[in-house]
Amino acid sequence: MRLAKTLLDKSLEWTCIVLLAVIAVDLLLGVFSRYVLARTFVWYDEVARACFMWLVFIGSAVAVRLRGHFGLNVLVELVPDPFKQAVLLITPLTMIVFSGALVRFGWDLTIHGASQSTAVIGMPMSWIYASIPTGGLLIAYYALLLLFEKRDTKAHA
Amino acid sequence: MITIAISVFLGLLLLGVPVAFCIGAAGLAGLVWHGGFPLIVIIQQIHQSVDSFVLLAIPLFVFAGMLMETGGIAIRLVHLAQAFIGWIRGGLAMAVVVAEYIFSGISGSTIADVSAIGGTMIPPMTRAGYRPAQAVSIVAAASAMGILVPPCILMIVLGAIANVSVAALFVAGFLPAVVLALAIMVYIYFDARRSGIAPPQRMPIADIAEAFKRAIIPLGLPAIIFGGILGGVVTPTEAAALAVLYAFVVGVFVYREIKWQDLPAIMIRSSVVTAAVCFLLAVAAVIAWMLAVAQVPQAILASMQAVSAGPISFLILSAILFILLGAVLEGLPAVVILVPTFLPVVKQMNIDLIHYSIVVTAATGIGLFLPPIGVGLFVSCGIAGVSIDKASREMLPYIWMLMFGLLIVIMFPWLTLVLPRLFHL
Numbered sequence: 001m002r003l004a005k006t007l008l009d010k011s012l013e014w015t016c017i018v019l020l021a022v023i024a025v026d027l028l029l030g031v032f033s034r035y036v037l038a039r040t041f042v043w044y045d046e047v048a049r050a051c052f053m054w055l056v057f058i059g060s061a062v063a064v065r066l067r068g069h070f071g072l073n074v075l076v077e078l079v080p081d082p083f084k085q086a087v088l089l090i091t092p093l094t095m096i097v098f099s100g101a102l103v104r105f106g107w108d109l110t111i112h113g114a115s116q117s118t119a120v121i122g123m124p125m126s127w128i129y130a131s132i133p134t135g136g137l138l139i140a141y142y143a144l145l146l147l148f149e150k151r152d153t154k155a156h157a
Numbered sequence: 158m159i160t161i162a163i164s165v166f167l168g169l170l171l172l173g174v175p176v177a178f179c180i181g182a183a184g185l186a187g188l189v190w191h192g193g194f195p196l197i198v199i200i201q202q203i204h205q206s207v208d209s210f211v212l213l214a215i216p217l218f219v220f221a222g223m224l225m226e227t228g229g230i231a232i233r234l235v236h237l238a239q240a241f242i243g244w245i246r247g248g249l250a251m252a253v254v255v256a257e258y259i260f261s262g263i264s265g266s267t268i269a270d271v272s273a274i275g276g277t278m279i280p281p282m283t284r285a286g287y288r289p290a291q292a293v294s295i296v297a298a299a300s301a302m303g304i305l306v307p308p309c310i311l312m313i314v315l316g317a318i319a320n321v322s323v324a325a326l327f328v329a330g331f332l333p334a335v336v337l338a339l340a341i342m343v344y345i346y347f348d349a350r351r352s353g354i355a356p357p358q359r360m361p362i363a364d365i366a367e368a369f370k371r372a373i374i375p376l377g378l379p380a381i382i383f384g385g386i387l388g389g390v391v392t393p394t395e396a397a398a399l400a401v402l403y404a405f406v407v408g409v410f411v412y413r414e415i416k417w418q419d420l421p422a423i424m425i426r427s428s429v430v431t432a433a434v435c436f437l438l439a440v441a442a443v444i445a446w447m448l449a450v451a452q453v454p455q456a457i458l459a460s461m462q463a464v465s466a467g468p469i470s471f472l473i474l475s476a477i478l479f480i481l482l483g484a485v486l487e488g489l490p491a492v493v494i495l496v497p498t499f500l501p502v503v504k505q506m507n508i509d510l511i512h513y514s515i516v517v518t519a520a521t522g523i524g525l526f527l528p529p530i531g532v533g534l535f536v537s538c539g540i541a542g543v544s545i546d547k548a549s550r551e552m553l554p555y556i557w558m559l560m561f562g563l564l565i566v567i568m569f570p571w572l573t574l575v576l577p578r579l580f581h582l
Contacts, residue, residue, distance in 0.1 A: 013421070013425050014421075016424065016425060016428035016429075016432075017421055017424045017425065017428070019428070020216055020220060020424050020427060020428055020431075021424070023213065023216060023217070023398075024217060024220070024398050024401045024402075027213070027217070027394065027395055027397075027398035028398050028399070028402060030395065030398075031391055031395050031398065031399070035390075045210055048210070048213055049208055049209070049210060049213065052207070052208075052212065052213050052216065052435075053204075053207055053208055055216060055428060055431065055432065056207055056431065056432050056435040056436055056439065057432075057436070058432075059428040059429055059431060059432025059433075059436075060177075060432045060433070060436040062425070062428065062429055062432065063429045063432050063433050063436070066429055068429040068430065068432070068433045069175035069176070069177050069178070069433050069436070069437075070175060070176050070177075070433060070437070070486075070487055070489075070490075071170075071173055071174060071175035071176055071179075072170055072171070072173060072176075072485070072486075073173050075171050075172075075173065076172065076173035087172055087173065088173075090169070090172045090173070090174060091172075091173060091174045091175065091178070094169055094174045094178045094179070094182050095174075095175075095178050097182060097185070098178050098181035098182050098185060098440075101181075101185050101196065101199060102199075102200070102203075104196075105196050105197045105199055105200045106200050108197050108200070109197055109200045109201065109204070112197075128204070128208065129200075129204060132200055132203060132204065
């Protein structure tokens with residue numbers, strides 16, 4: 001169980017690393033092709049944008065685990081202890097509700113996008129849209145972990 | 158619809174929910190309450206706002222900045238700045254301001270600037286006779302100014318939502334940043350005189366040449382970015398990719414401060430920062446769309462006309478609003494929700510969108526360091542081990558000077574617009 005969790009954590013992190021590297025190399029190839037080969041690779045813009053969508057939504061799930069999303073914690077720190085436990089549950093619950101919407105309606109758009117394709121390389125739009133429900137699912141998973149994790153009241157900083 | 162959304166947003170925000178999810182839940186609640194729109198609108202707005210070539214510059218500038226974020230570069234830049242102005246009274250502090258001007262031309266993130274410049278410069282400043290709280294305030298004020306020096310994440314975001322050329326915004330930031338830097342330096346001079354800080358020795362020419370030689374590699378990065386953009390060779394997004402390549406080669410092969418095994422951690426941090434910024438931007442598009450559907454921009458325009466406010470007073474009001482919201486919310490969420498709402502007013506009043514974007518950027522930068530709650534000020538105090546209380550008092554005069562500088566920028570749009578026009582951007 002623990003192993004499966006670590007495996008997922010690591011594979012998501014490596015997905016981000018690969019996407020970021022692909023974006024950087026892809027754009028450099030774009031510039032290279034325009035000035036050195038004098039024949040611009042037509043695909044570099046669409047490939048980079050598709051990778052970027054996935055980077056943002058996979059990265060958002062990783063950010064939930066690493067607490068990388070900005071928020072105001074000042075007031076929560078002032079809440080007296082017995083209530084604080086309850087208040088700290090609100091964050092994961094909100095995340096689960098909103099990511100539920102991302103999954104539900106993101107899936108609708110993905111299905112809808114199967115009949116559309118990008119202008120240049122004809123990639124199905126559903127490949128791009130799919131990043132939204134996937135990200136939503138992963139965010140919900142990490143929010144669930146957050147909901148059930150044992151916490152001492154100081155840990156949430 | 159709007160009332161429900163705003164109450165949900167504020168309620169969740171105060172309960173410590175991350176801003177992006179407050180906004181998302183607020184948008185969802187508003188749409189469900191209204192019932193007249195299909196909820197798939199949420200996903201369409203999210204997709205439309207993130208699937209953009211312009212925003213691709215964000216992960217790349219963040220990544221390049223993190224590769225260049227090593228302490229060595231900050232010190233080299235301060236030495237260079239000292240070589241030029243170090244002999245004036247308060248010269249060390251002024252050198253920090255000048256070095257920050259150059260450094261934010263490398264890093265793109267204000268909070269990163271604070272840690273890099275603050276971490277390396279606060280100890281030598283206190284040794285030279287500056288009070289710790291004074292040193293903190295100088296670094297904080299310089300970093301607030303630095304947000305105007307491109308590359309700047311907020312400018313990329315503004316370019317995307319206001320549909321303005323990011324290249325033009327980047328170039329437009331240079332002169333206003335000089336105005337703010339001068340405003341801070343004037344105060345540094347008088348403060349240094351009052352607290353009896355001796356003017357440092359003039360540096361011999363040989364040392365100046367040496368300082369310049371040591372700074373050439375860090376200076377190469379802004380040179381590539383702006384040479385490329387101003388020369389019309391590359392778009393800002395492509396310039397960001399070149400910046401990554403340069404920073405990578407310098408960090409791994411030239412300075413060897415970055416080992417291969419450090420790269421995954423740096424790339425994960427860059428991805429998380431990118432995702433946090435862009436996820437927020439994506440969900441905020443939903444709220445901005447709701448405000449537009451509810452005709453809030455028209456209501457604001459009508460009320461501005463009712464009090465017959467002109468462009469200058471609208472700019473001043475916006476600046477005050479974004480300084481306050483920048484202090485509470487780190488600026489970005491306020492910008493992504495409110496700027497689309499204000500755009501119709503800006504256009505109606507014939508304010509140049511570039512000028513407006515620069516004023517908003519500067520205000521957000523000042524807000525980050527507004528005592529006693531600005532996040533940037535907290536970070537700088539943390540680095541120096543100074544209490545926020547002490548720093549707040551020393552910081553106030555700098556905030557006034559920054560606001561004075563911003564007022565000058567507001568009054569003279571020429572300062573923002575002359576460079577973009579010169580380069581036909």
